[in-house]
Structure formats: C-alpha cells, structure tokens
Amino acid sequence: MRAFARRVLLAGSRPALLWLAGAAFLLANAASLPANEAGAAQPERSASAWTTRIDPRALRLYQPSAQPQGARGAGGPGFDLDDRLAQMGRIRLMIDTGGNCGDAQALREEFLRGVPSARWEGHVGPWAQITLDLAELPALGGMPCLTFAMLPPKGISLAEPHPSPADPRSGAIVSQGTGEIGAQRYHQRGLDGQGIRVGVVDLGFANLAQIWGTEIPVDTETRSFYQSPAGEGDLTGGGDDHGTACAEIVHDVAPGAQLYLVNIFTPVDLAAAVDWLRGEGVSVISHSIGWFFGPGDGTGTVSDIARGACEDGMLWVNAAGNQADAYWEGDFQDADTDGLNEFAVGDESIHYAAGEGGSGFDFILTWDRWPYSTALTFAVEIWEDGARAISSDDLYGATWPYAYHDISFSRSHPASVVDVRLRRVRGTEEAHLRLFRLDGHPIGEHGTAQGSIVIPADVPEVLAVGAYRVLEGSLEDFSSQGPNQAGVPKPELCGPDRVQTATIATFGGTSAACPHAAGAAALLLEAAPPGGFFDFHWTVDELRRLLAWGAETEGPEVSDGCVWGLLRLPEPDSAAETTRVELVFRVPSPSRAPLRIEFTRTLPGLHHIRLHDLEGRSIATTVLSLPPSHAEEILWSPSFSGRPATGW
C-alpha cells in the first residue's frame, strides 16, 4: 500500500490523489448513513459501529449515564419506553429495515438467529417490533439489514379536560351530540346502526365493567393489541378510560351497531388491530388518537395503515387533533446565520415569561425531509433564565436518522423565564418545520393554527373531525386545522364536544367529536338501500359524500375550521321536521358596543339560534336549551367577520 501511494505521489497524478481523498471520505461517513440514503454504502462492522444504529435513548439504558439536565423521562412525548420491561432488563424496539432487504417479515428468522433473546412481536412494512435483552443491543446493532432501531412511536389521545358538572346525571347517559347531529330522528325511523360493525381503536378501555350492558351493549367484542400484536395485551392500557368514553358516544349515536373495542400502543399494534378488524367485517373505525411520527402529508407508516383500511372498504374516522393553539409551522429563517430560526424578524424564540406557559414543556419537531435526514438536522432548544438548559440534539445525537425530534422539559422553579428555540444543528439546506406543543398548554406567541392536523387525520381518504362546543355552537380554539402538508383541506367536519358520558362527565376535545361522526356513518350505512343476496354498502367515498351533504355550513368559524361544516346527518327535504322562525329588527349601525339579545320565549329542547345582518352575513350562532322559565342572552360582538349566507 505504501509503495503504491509513493508511486502515485511521485507520478504527480492529481486524479489519483482525488480518488484516494474521496475513498477516505466515504469510509469515514458510511457508518452513520442509512443504507438507502448512501446508495450502496454499508455501515462499518467495527466494534463501535453498532451504536450508530441504535436509538441513543436505548443506549442510555444499556450504558446508564446521567440524563441531560432538565429532561423529563427518556421516552419523550412521542415515544414509548416500557418501564416494566426495563425493570426486567429488556426493551421493546421498532427496527427499521429501510425497505432495502425486503419486507421486515422476510427478515424475521435472520433477526431471531442473530439476537437469541429477541421476541418478534409483529411488523408493518419495513418496521418490525421486537423485545430483547438490553445486553444484546450490540448484536442487534450489528445485523446487516438493520437501518435503525428506535423506541416505538406512540399515539396520543385527543381529549381535553373540562370540569365535571355540578349535578351529575344518573340513569342512562346520552351525549347531547346525539340529538344535535340528528341521530334521534334516524332512531325514530328505526335506523340505529343494526347490522353495522364499528371498531373503536384507542389506547385503553378501563372501567368497561361498570357500564357493561348499560352504556355499552353486551354483544361488544373486545381485544387488546396493547404492546401485543398477538392480541393478548392489557385492554385497560394501564388504566386509561379514554376509549371507554369514545365507545359510549358511538353507542349513543348508533345503539344498534355492534362495537369492536381494540386498544393499541405502537404502529405495529395498530396494524395488527386493523387486520383483525378487517377480518371481523368492521365497516367503520373510530380513532381518537393522534400520531406525530410522520411527514403530515398523508404518507408514512401510520397514515398508510389508515389508507389501507379505507381502500379495503372501512371508513376511517379520526380526531383532527387538539393542536390549533399549540402549533407553529414555517420555513427555517436565519437571516443572521447564527443557526437559530427566526419566528419573526429579530425574534428567535417562543418566549414564556415568569409564571406563564405552565411548568412542563413537551415539544415535537418535524421537518420536510421524511423519513431520513441525517445530513440536515434541526433541534429544539429550551433556554431557562437566559441559559441553554437542554437541546433535543442532546437526546438524539448525530446518529439519529429521522426528520423528527422531541423533548420534554420541566421548569426548575415556577418563576423562571423559558425560551424555546429551533436550531439547525447539522447541514445548510433550508427546510419547512413543524412544531407541536403537547403538554396541554397553548404554544403562545408565533402560534399558527393552519396545518396543525395530526396523523392519520392528514390522509385524504380519512374523515377528519374537529370539535365545536355542543351548547354554544362555536369552534374550539384548540381544534386542529388543515390543510395537510400536501395542501389537502382538513378537517372535513366538526363534531360536538364537551358532551356527557358515564365515563368522563364532560368529555371534550376532538376525541369526543370523532365518535359522533363514526356513529353517524354507521347510521348511514344501515340506511343504504338493502340488497337481497348481498349487502351493498355505501363505499367510503359515498359515505363521505353523504356526510358532506348533511353538514351544516353556516357560521364564519365553521368555514375556517371545518371544510364541509358541522356534523349533521342528512335529512331529505321531505322528512325535514324543523320549525324556522325569523325575526327582523333594526339596531344602530355601525354598532360600537356589544349587543345583547334576550330571548324570553321559552321552549323545551335544543334550538339553533342564528343571527344574520341585513346582508345575510352570519354574525352569531349558538345552540341553546330553553326550558320553560329560562331566558338566554346572545352576545353579538361588532368585530365579527362573516360572509353572505346562501339562501337568505
């Protein structure tokens, strides 16, 4: 080798020198590049190369060291770390074969031979889910077809907490949304979802026993894929009753439908659950869960699972997300080239003054280089009292290959000042960034609602459902909006939230809105003209058209937050039973003060009250309950923005 190099140098051959330099560069970098991004490059098989393909958070369990100061937990808001497994010296990982060596299932025997302690739990596309002893992480990292092994991404339930009513009701509890969307008129016609199977896919169904046979029908099927793609997991998901409340709402809207309750935790669990539901003949899936590990343009592993269900004739109904007030997106701007994103000219942070913004901060950051982005990496930095406290790059490091970072941080004292910054830590290219805050607090300054739709509500075929307050008719501030990252308008509908269930007294969030739409779809399926020898159901596209037809379109907020309008079951003209009363009166124009309108006529039941100006523009919409002896006021603010209503 030395003799060869000397001859090359003596000959003064520039091309040869360039060849040698290039070869050295390739050898130095091939170890950290996923195979499908480096082309034919293969990672080195040196003793330390295995660590470059294992999630740094898993490595910290293998070689325990101090967590980065201020960080809360090792899993982050978007990932799962099973503490019970960790106590047994094991870990659950999602292995990414990158599609280079064939489907993950084809590699099962190879991985099980190479990692004797591994238990294969399932696969979806190029991802497989395994548990293994921490001590065998080096063996896993050395597997030739492994692109990366990471903690499994997890879904997040989309409920919003609300105070319980002072006088909780007893007896059968029916969501107010049931009548609001017109389901009771279908029930009166004998249409209750009989013969239709609805799957509720959630994180947990705790407390089912208490309402079995009352709020949940006795013929309900249940199965748990929670951290168990074989379907033998914990149906409560560790004590989570979110799914139980969702199931109650489906049953309220479509009491004749047969429910299939399945809980999951990881994408592989989700794929296994959907396969089972498909085989059981389920026609509608209700999923009040949001995922964030994906590009947000309707593609990616979780989105592909939802799309596949739609293509197989199952309408997938998904909560839109509760991130409209907890979201920012934009192109990376760095005019002063200091590596920090400028949210506005000269403003490089999202600022939380002392006492503002809560005590815990959970953020997820993604950018448009999905899925692999090793040459270009962005990180979330948390600064406290002017000093950098933690960066997501501290957690993920240079070997993490995905266009995704997340971070969890706790204030060291309640009065600290916190600034959140986005830094380009590797690379020089521009990118479009998305930042979600997931701890229940609004993002505050610089927040943008547009684009905050979650996965898989971003899939064009999926019916995404935002939320409006059932008793007021106004869009929830947190109800995620579209379009998705491919420009597809979302969410299609907004359903009622802040409804009563037996499990959660006041159930809010797009989590509550979603099952109303799923139940409505079940009613529409039953209402389809029957076949004789065959069941001729509406297709997914036809169900979407029916729901679009029925949607209520009035209200300026509606057009911003819901593409089709508010969820309503279609009511053919001949069957309409509404009573419309119009009152016209004049007020000084332009009004400089709020106008209070008092209704002294009292009627039982729920009533839609809409105020329009004389040009037909909708200026206020509310849903009131006007029992006898009760009067109501509607506040008309002069700062309305509206558009002429049709048909006025």
Added chain:
Amino acid sequence: MTSGKRTPLCLLILLALALAGPARASLKVGPPSIGTGILRFHDADLRSLYDRLPQLVFILRGHGLSQISPTLAVACSWASHRDPDGFLAASETQVLFLPVMLQIPWEQHLNGTWMIRVGPQFTWAGLREEWNATVSEAQIDATGHSTASWLAAGVMGELWARLGGAGSVGLAADWNWTSADRATARGNRERETPMEGGWSGLRLCWTPFGRP
C-alpha cells in the same frame, strides 16, 4: 360472491359415478317437459325484496332403471325491486336465479292415468344480483353487482296425469336447503352475515307427447 358453506361437490360426483354404470346399460331419455311456476326464498330479508319469483323450467327425464327416473331440470327465475321514494336514496335491485337440478325420484304409477314421483334433489344454482342507488343531492349514483353459486340439497315431488293425445300435465313442488352467508358486495368484503339459505318452488309442468 357468496362464499358460504356448500354441500360437498364430491357428493354429486359420487352420485353420478354410482349411477353411471347401470344407467349407461339401460337408461333412455324421455320426451322433454316444460313448466312454469313460482319460487320463494326461505330468508325473510330476501322475501322482503323478492317475494314470489316466476320460474320457467325445462326438464329431461331418464327411463329404464326400474322405478328410478333420474331427471335433469334447468330453471330460470328473475325479480326486481324498486324503491323510488326511499329514505335517503332511490334504489332498484334485480336478481337472476338459475338452478340446475339433478333429481333422483322414485316413480310409481297409481293407475293408467296418475303417476307420482318423489325423491331427493341436488341443485347447483347460479345467481346474479344488481343494485343501484341514487342520491342526487349528494352526487351519488351508486351501482354494484355480484354473482354467486349455491349447492343445495332437497326433496321434490310430482303428480302427473296423462291427457291422452295432449301429453301429460303435472304439478311439481320442491324444497331446497343450502348453507349460505350474505356477503358484502361493496365495502369491507370480509363481512358476512348469516342467511337462511334455500327456497321452495311450485310448478305446473307439461310433457307434450309421450310419457313424462
């Protein structure tokens, strides 16, 4: 396609093989018969759409096996159901039902005029159903069709009377059973619901010349 459980096809094949030997030796094909009648399905949901279907049948009988007269009958039934004022949609369904029946009746002449036949019947039936529904307000013009085949087993009975030069006329009835599920033709095709399979028929048949 209706997937349901079916009477094993091998049973029909074994039966045909069992009859083949002696049948070839002495079986003669008699004059054909034609018939018309009605057919009724056993499933209540089917009857709500297609209550009584007209049926035309063409029959070929064999003679010469003592009192057994193997018979091949091919029938055709059809029906449609319209609901122009449905709750959500105007709809129409149409069905075509084509049973091919292999009958192994025992035949007994009562006197010179009357004859009865009773025996088992094995049927292969093909069917096709079409469906369309229109919701103009929602821009929906939905159509679908699906086909299926059933294997059924049952019993048949006939009472024939000779009319002298006008041939013979007979009254025939059959009852058939099959195990079938109602498959989903649009939507999740994994979904099947139980259906009470089977049908019954009543026919008036005529053999224009010779013995039936």
